[in-house]
Amino acid sequence: MNSMSLSLTHRQQEVLGFIREQQQTQGTAPSLREVAAHFGFRSMTAAADHVKALRRKGYLTHRPHQARSLRALPLAVDTHHPVERGRIVDIPVYGSIPAGFADDRRQEGREGCISVDVETLGISPSSRTFALEVRGNSMEGRHILNGDYAILEHGMDPRPGDVVAALIDNESTLKTFVKQHGKTWLKAENPSYPDFIPAQELVIQGVMVALIRKYR
Amino acid sequence: MNSMSLSLTHRQQEVLGFIREQQQTQGTAPSLREVAAHFGFRSMTAAADHVKALRRKGYLTHRPHQARSLRALPLAVDTHHPVERGRIVDIPVYGSIPAGFADDRRQEGREGCISVDVETLGISPSSRTFALEVRGNSMEGRHILNGDYAILEHGMDPRPGDVVAALIDNESTLKTFVKQHGKTWLKAENPSYPDFIPAQELVIQGVMVALIRKYR
DNA sequence: TTTAATACTGTTCATATGAACAGTATGAGT
DNA sequence: ACTCATACTGTTCATATGAACAGTATTAAA
Numbered sequence: 001m002n003s004m005s006l007s008l009t010h011r012q013q014e015v016l017g018f019i020r021e022q023q024q025t026q027g028t029a030p031s032l033r034e035v036a037a038h039f040g041f042r043s044m045t046a047a048a049d050h051v052k053a054l055r056r057k058g059y060l061t062h063r064p065h066q067a068r069s070l071r072a073l074p075l076a077v078d079t080h081h082p083v084e085r086g087r088i089v090d091i092p093v094y095g096s097i098p099a100g101f102a103d104d105r106r107q108e109g110r111e112g113c114i115s116v117d118v119e120t121l122g123i124s125p126s127s128r129t130f131a132l133e134v135r136g137n138s139m140e141g142r143h144i145l146n147g148d149y150a151i152l153e154h155g156m157d158p159r160p161g162d163v164v165a166a167l168i169d170n171e172s173t174l175k176t177f178v179k180q181h182g183k184t185w186l187k188a189e190n191p192s193y194p195d196f197i198p199a200q201e202l203v204i205q206g207v208m209v210a211l212i213r214k215y216r
Numbered sequence: 217m218n219s220m221s222l223s224l225t226h227r228q229q230e231v232l233g234f235i236r237e238q239q240q241t242q243g244t245a246p247s248l249r250e251v252a253a254h255f256g257f258r259s260m261t262a263a264a265d266h267v268k269a270l271r272r273k274g275y276l277t278h279r280p281h282q283a284r285s286l287r288a289l290p291l292a293v294d295t296h297h298p299v300e301r302g303r304i305v306d307i308p309v310y311g312s313i314p315a316g317f318a319d320d321r322r323q324e325g326r327e328g329c330i331s332v333d334v335e336t337l338g339i340s341p342s343s344r345t346f347a348l349e350v351r352g353n354s355m356e357g358r359h360i361l362n363g364d365y366a367i368l369e370h371g372m373d374p375r376p377g378d379v380v381a382a383l384i385d386n387e388s389t390l391k392t393f394v395k396q397h398g399k400t401w402l403k404a405e406n407p408s409y410p411d412f413i414p415a416q417e418l419v420i421q422g423v424m425v426a427l428i429r430k431y432r
Numbered sequence: 433t434t435t436a437a438t439a440c441t442g443t444t445c446a447t448a449t450g451a452a453c454a455g456t457a458t459g460a461g462t
Numbered sequence: 463a464c465t466c467a468t469a470c471t472g473t474t475c476a477t478a479t480g481a482a483c484a485g486t487a488t489t490a491a492a
Contacts, residue, residue, distance in 0.1 A: 009438070027287040028245065028279075031479060043441045048481075053438080063244075067283035067448065067479055071243040117331035122430050129240070143359035163431065213427040214338050215379065225468070247449060259471045264451075269468080283449055283478065 008057065015039070015050040016059055020072045029070035091116065091151060093131040114149065114212065121151055121210040129153050130206065132165055132174070139163065139174050141189030148213045150174060152206030163208035166196070174208070224273065231255070231266040232275055236288045245286035307332065307367060309347040330365065330428065337367055337426040345369050346422065348381055348390070355379065355390050357405030364429045366390060368422030379424035382412070390424070 008016065018038055022030040030038070035047035051070065054060040063069040091114045114131050123129050134148040142163060144150065150165070158164050160179040166186055175186035175196060186196040224232065234254055238246045246254070251263035267286065270276040279285040307330040330347050339345050350364040358379060360366065366381070374380050376395040382402055391402035391412060402412040 011439070023243075027239075028282070028285050029243075031283075032481095033479070041440070043443090044480090045442085045482090046440050049439070062480095065446095065448070065480060066244075067247075068285070069244050069480095114336045115333035116336065120330045120332065120428065122432075140359070143356070143361055145359055207432075209431050211427070211429040211431070212336065213429075215425050215427070216338075216423075227469070248451095249449070257470070259473090260450090261452090261472085262470050265469070278450095281450060281476095281478070285450095 008054075008059070012050055012053055012057075015047070016054055016072065019051075019060070019070055023070075023072060029068045031068055091129050091131045093133060093149065114151075123151065123153060123209055129209075131212075132206075134174060136193075138188045138190045138193040139176075142176065144174065144189075144211060145213065148211055150208050151210035151212065152208050154206045156207040156209075158204055158207045165205040165208070177204070177207075224270075224275070228266055228269055228273075231263070232270055232288065235267075235276070235286055239286075239288060245284045247284055307345050307347045309349060309365065330367075339367065339369060339425055345425075347428075348422075350390060354404045354406045354409040355392075358392065360390065360405075360427060361429065364427055366424050367426035367428065368424050370422045372423040372425075374420055374423045381421040381424070393420070393423075 015035060018035060019030060022028075022034070032044045032047045032051065035041075035051070036044040039047070041047055051060060051062070055062065059073060061071045061073055093114055130152055132150045132152060134144055134146055134150055137146050139145075144163070150163070152165050158177040160177060162177045163174055164177045164186070165174055173186075173196075175188055178185055178187045188195055231251060234251065235246060238244070238250075248260045248263045248267065251257075251267070252260040255263070257263055267276060267278070271278065275289055277287045277289060309330055346368055348366045348368060350360055350362055350366055353362050355361075360379070366379070368381050374393040376393060378393045379390055380393045380402070381390055389402075389412075391404055394401055394403045404411055
């Protein structure tokens with residue numbers, strides 16, 4: 001049965017839990033020998049078998065012959081384990097994004113990381129996600145304030161009305177993406193800020209998918 | 217020099233960016249040979265040297281002799297202490313908070329949970345934290361929109377100007393906490409909504425500490 | 433009864449991988 | 463001139479690691 005083939009035994013749940021936990025706390029997946037050691041298996045084949053079953057059932061992926069390439073897949077329902085938490089991703093926070101994009105300039109000791117589970121923000125784990133600390137109040141008209149954290153995804157196709165981060169004057173700026181009469185430009189959501197009509201090419205660094213604001 | 221020892225060369229930034237990207241998109245860190253291959257190095261020592269430099273400067277950690285154990289650190293303070301990710305907390309989301317408060321009726325398949333690390337939202341793990349899906353636009357004046365998730369902490373002393381969730385007409389509502397001339401009341405941040413002057417006792421369910429908004 | 437999945441032990445093998453050593457070249461700082 | 467960090471090439475070595483093969487025992491389904 002299908003429902004049968006997806007259900008996990010107790011042992012398999014333990015193994016999956018261990019792999020998830022290691023990935024989350026250590027940042028890297030455990031090796032098969034580490035799995036065996038953790039459960040006291042005297043043979044790593046035991047671990048390998050469990051991993052094989054978990055892969056067959058769709059809970060894990062791996063790349064063959066590649067060390068520590070186990071990856072827990074986000075799965076909708078685990079009937080045995082009702083409280084499954086989605087995959088936690090670490091989103092790097094940039095104070096401002098210079099031209100190189102992957103570039104990081106060291107800001108004055110800010111915390112550089114936001115950790116959230118993918119479902120909370122509704123982000124796709126495949127695309128490159130980053131956070132940008134909002135500077136200024138050019139987007140107040142869309143209720144994005146100075147000091148907010150904008151969560152953006154790189155490599156997404158912006159749709160008209162989306163908030164995007166674009167590179168203007170070597171500074172990453174948030175603006176609304178507008179498309180009208182076949183022309184695209186960027187609109188500031190504050191009367192005192194100018195719109196931006198690109199001279200030639202529009203460099204979109206990311207499309208805004210979520211916002212985080214801290215109070216107090 | 218300190219500022220010197222922490223600054224990255226262009227090449228080092230590229231390498232760090234590649235490692236970050238691989239870790240995020242692939243789920244596992246690249247091996248040294250993969251780094252070398254990506255940049256066209258004919259020797260893996262080139263990659264190893266860059267990684268060594270990045271480790272020395274505090275941008276990476278690894279566990280010796282362990283495959284794919286590279287870990288990009290959040291742009292951290294100079295404590296060469298490996299920066300741990302904060303504790304992940306699961307915050308229950310209420311569509312509306314009934315009178316009993318701790319009452320958990322209807323858990324229905326909706327996303328009833330937000331998982332974030334404590335530092336991202338700046339919450340204290342001791343107090344009870346919950347999330348409230350914002351209904352209506354009574355707080356638009358403070359840039360809190362319909363559909364936003366308000367993160368609140370129970371058992372906090374509200375200070376004047378804080379946004380709080382209070383129980384009004386058996387419904388949990390967000391308002392601004394105001395104290396003037398020794399009297400306290402709740403102010404709506406939208407002209408079309410009434411202020412609330414408590415008849416006798418003000419039941420504050422939580423003080424707003426953060427906000428999460430999803431786009432698209 | 434037979435088959436298949438689970439849950440292991442014990443061993444061997446090929447290789448992916450980190451680490452080290454020996455070089456070369458360039459540029460910046462002193 | 464001298465040092466030092468950067469930025470590489472080329473090679474070798476030890477081992478961490480995935481994968482495969484040969485078993486045993488238990489349990490559940492067909």
